[in-house]
Amino acid sequence: MLLRARLFLPLALSGLLGACATPMAVSDSAGPVEVGIIGINDFHGSLEPPRQAVNVADGKGGIVPVPAGGAAWLASAIDSIRARHPLSMTVSAGDMISASQLASSLYLDEPAIGVMNRIGVDFNAVGNHEFDNGQQELLRKQNGGCEKFTAKEPCALEKFTGATFKYLAASTKRADGSTLFPATGLKTFGSGKSAVTIGVIGLTLKGTPNLVNPTGIEGLTFADEADTINAAVPLLKAQGADAIVVLIHEGGRTKGDPNPQGCENFAGDIRPILDRLDTRVDVVVSGHTHWAYVCDYAQINPAKPFLLTSAGVYGELVTDITLQIDPVAGRVVSKRAENVIVQSVPYTSTRGPLGNTPLFPQFQPRADIAQYVAKYVEASKEYTQRPIGKIDRPAPKNEGAEGGAGGPLGNLIADAQLGATRDKGAQIAFMNPFGIRAPLVPAADGTLTFGDIYLCQPFGNNVVTESMTGAQIKAVLEEGLDDTGPKQALAPSAGFEFRYDPARPAGDRIVSITLEGKPLDMAKTYRVTVNGFLGLGGDGFSGFVGKPDTVTGPTDIDALESWIKAVPVRTVPQEVRAGVVKG
The missing domain is CATH 3.90.780.10 (5'-Nucleotidase, C-terminal domain)
Incomplete structure (x- = not known):
């Protein structure tokens, strides 16, 4: 039963991930170091619960719809995962902003950035929607300030100081060959013999020019995804990265019964990219298709033993990824992942009222983020x-x-x-x-x-x-x-x-x-x-x-x-x- 698999996922994944999840021999001088990677994608400025459900098969031929999402509930879900990982980092695979709820969009998605600052995101790959208001406005999202680049007024409710996390744009090139944002990032945990470093590569899909207004990306080109990733891997390894995590705004879809933990008949534009990746990649956090999946990619291509994940859309799920890293050998010795449903509040759908279910944990809104969101929601009520x-x-x-x-x-x-x-x-x-x-x-x-x-x-x-x-x-x-x-x-x-x-x-x-x-x-x-x-x-x-x-x-x-x-x-x-x- 799929519900059973979801509720007892760590045990189920030990079989699903095969050799990829089985601990390999580690150095005697230092035991493996566990690091949690918390992954999201396609948040799209969803400050309030989006009035959508995550569908899960009940194992009896039916579907359990789980009302999910909302920034304050997402924050609580992330906090709960962090509590299980003394060492962790939080990452996003793009489209954090734009195509947003009105309370965020009216204010140029400044509140979406404010939410992610408070949640504690470390890195965000650019997605195609990051370019909807043009590259200068996107640079303002990173650097802060109130300079006006669109018809809307920046800093309408408060001074905007910019993202505390780092945007990554490995494949987005200016005319001089430089990248719009850094291509990669590094984060080190621990010290001495137990220190481990995770290298992160972030990028959007090559097809971004087909998805945005050309004026917003004038002077930019978008390079081949696999070539970009493969060029960055040895550079990160040379800088001491023990694990390689890719954040890519491209994805795929599964078939069969709804299953946020599944990988059944996985297909999509990301497949040819994955099949060309350097084998030293350990995890690929993906997005763009608004689909949820967890794949041991070695089951699809045995030559590529990395994890592939996506957390759907609108903060309705968050991915809990666990890496065991040998600090002496400088490599990942086991990995596993699960998608956690951010069950929030009931709502009325096109089919009628939809309530909560006891089959999955229900999160409570984190007070500071709920208060922050409420300020922007209240200000937008005249319109909404x-x-x-x-x-x-x-x-x-x-x-x-x-x-x-x-x-x-x-x-x-x-x-x-x-x-x-x-x-x-x-x-x-x-x-x-x-x-x-x-x-x-x-x-x-x-x-x-x-x-x-x-x-x-x-x-x-x-x-x-x-x-x-x-x-x-x-x-x-x-x-x-x-x-x-x-x-x-x-x-x-x-x-x-x-x-x-x-x-x-x-x-x-x-x-x-x-x-x-x-x-x-x-x-x-x-x-x-x-x-x-x-x-x-x-x-x-x-x-x-x-x-x-x-x-x-x-x-x-x-x-x-x-x-x-x-x-x-x-x-x-x-x-x-x-x-x-x-x-």
């Missing part, structure tokens, strides 16, 4: 609690295997963007499912607040309308279904439907496309609206780039608000607009 309209039912966000499809919520957003750009001649709109961050869960009377829609659409992208032929529209839909990266079936606006067969060859998976019930004319030109991220080729949709007659419209969140409040109660569309067919 403003009613914007009503919907007739909850609009769920697709998760898991369905995460690449927009569903009713994607349809609603596409309809909103079409409605906002009809005056630009728009006939069709598309929404990328990965850009939908949270479900819309209205109050009992159907009311939504600005805070609700902001959780769903936190990016502030302007929508753009451009001219595309039917053939170009088909080609861009095929891009979402190809074999490069995770698949996304773009969510279309009302009147547009397409069907696809995943078993067909890449580039030829679209089976049919209709607009208002008639086949799309491949030679005809249509006016198409997308968010500005897609318009710049984001998520690999290069087919939207450089199209003629492009005009800019309102922000995505303004479009959604206007659409919802335009009628007394907005109906959430339920029809299948992007559907799968077989054979």
Whole structure:
């Protein structure tokens, strides 16, 4: 039973990790030194509980959803892990900031940095979202100060002193070859014969330019991940590193029953990187996919005996990694890891109320961080609690295997963007499912607040309308279904439907496309609206780039608000607009 495996994980992992977890011979002159590595990733400024659950299989064919997350609860979970490790360090694998809750985003994610300072993070690898407000603003996050680099006012509530932890950016290069932040870091524990040093390499994915506004990374390049890591390993070893930990903002996904401790059928863009890594790497803390896993990678590739971990998203989990290090031989002799669910408070989901479960520990909020967060939450209430309209039912966000499809919520957003750009001649709109961050869960009377829609659409992208032929529209839909990266079936606006067969060859998976019930004319030109991220080729949709007659419209969140409040109660569309067919 998976619940049993989770509850008795240290024992279960002794078998799971095989030779990698079995202590090897150590020097007689000094025993092994235990060091804890506490790992998080993709926090995204989640100051408050994100109203999401970690799903765990119950071993009986069902699922146990565990309400999790919130900065103060995350702090308590980390403290509890630290208490088990007299020697420890805390690390993050990127996207600590941006695409954040409104209480953090309104204040340029200064409170997210403040939370992580108080938690005691040591190192954070840059992720793609760290660049959302540009490299100068990111440098301010490290160095502090109140210089203004965006439309928002810095230091609005208090002076910002910067991160006390170190950003790492081994693969992010300036024109002169220097890195934007240091490539590596070192932390030493103990002294004399028992001293051990851990070397840390931090980096984002090579594909970052496809995920951010080009103006924010002007003059920067992003090098190959494996080459970057392999170049850093011998340098850290030369500086005395006994263990090598990689923090990389790239990841994968598992299949099968939900299991934050699992590694079943692991796949993703990180796999080719891992298979090329120097064998002296001991641990890879990953992120980006918002998926939770713990892998003994030697079970996948026996030549690469490192641990691979990810703690999901939004501070809903934290990874407890234990290393036993021989200080004389200068190497790790055993390692193990488990993901700890940060069970916090009940909430109401799209399926109704969700309470706590006694199957997992429930953490209490750490008082100092709860008080710090409350200051920013209170200051943001003017924005978050403003009613914007009503919907007739909850609009769920697709998760898991369905995460690449927009569903009713994607349809609603596409309809909103079409409605906002009809005056630009728009006939069709598309929404990328990965850009939908949270479900819309209205109050009992159907009311939504600005805070609700902001959780769903936190990016502030302007929508753009451009001219595309039917053939170009088909080609861009095929891009979402190809074999490069995770698949996304773009969510279309009302009147547009397409069907696809995943078993067909890449580039030829679209089976049919209709607009208002008639086949799309491949030679005809249509006016198409997308968010500005897609318009710049984001998520690999290069087919939207450089199209003629492009005009800019309102922000995505303004479009959604206007659409919802335009009628007394907005109906959430339920029809299948992007559907799968077989054979």
